[in-house]
Amino acid sequence: MYENFTELAKRALATSQDAALSLGHDYIGTEHLLLGLTATAGTAGEVLRAHGVDLAQARDQTVRLLKTAGVDASGGKSARDALASIGIDVGEIQRRADEAFGAGAFRFPRPAFTSRAKNVLKLTLQAAADLGQQRIDTEHVLLGLLEERDGRAHQVLAALNVNAEALRRAILDRVSQQAA
C-alpha cells in the first residue's frame, strides 16, 4: 500500500516509528504519527508548525498524557521479561544478530501500528482519493489523522491549544492553492 506514498510521506511514517522507539513505546499510535509529521518537512509539517505545534512541546505533552494514562514506556521490558521467563534471552539474540546481520536488523519489540493508527492510514488513502490525488503525501496523512478523533493525537493537540478544525481547513486551503 505504500507504493503511492511520496518520499516525504514515507519519511514521516519512519520518523513516527523512531519517535515511538525513542519514547520507549512498543507500538506506533496516532500520537507518534503526529510527532512524525511535525518533525518532517512537507505540507503537513509546515501547517502544524504554523499553527503552533512545536516538536519539543508536542513530545512533552505526549509523554505527560501517556504517563497519566499509565502506558508502558520501558521499551518492551515486560515482553522481554516474559520471554526471559520462558528461557529466551532477547538481549543475547540482539547482540548476535547485530554481529551477524548488522545493527538494527533485529529489533525487539518492533513497534507495530495500533488499530487506530491503521485506521489513520486507511483515512489517509480516502483523503487523497476524495481530493482526486494519486500520490499520497504528508497532507493526506494529516487529514487522516485529524479524521480519527478518538486517537491520542487529538488529546495532544488539545493540550497544545491547537484547533483541529482550523488545521484541517488550513490543509485544504494549501491543497487547493497547489492545485490552482
Added chain:
Amino acid sequence: MSAEGTPATALAGRLTDKDPAVGLDAVVALRRVLEEMERLHVDNAREQGWSWQTIATALQVTRQSVHEKHATRRKVTGKEN
C-alpha cells in the same frame, strides 16, 4: 523473578499458568519475537539470492503469502526494487 527451578521448569509454568493474563502475555511475546525472526531471516535469504518460492517452501507457506508479507516492506525500505 524468584528462583523456582530450572529455566525449563519456568517455561512449563508460564505456558500452562491458569491465569489467562500470564499465558496470553507469553503468547504475544513469543509471536512478536517469531515475527521479528521471520523478517530477519527472509531479509537474509533474499540478500543471499533466494527466490520467493524457495523461501515460501522453507517456511511452509504459499509464495503469495510470503510475498505479500515481505516484498512491499522490502521495496519501501529500499532493500529491493
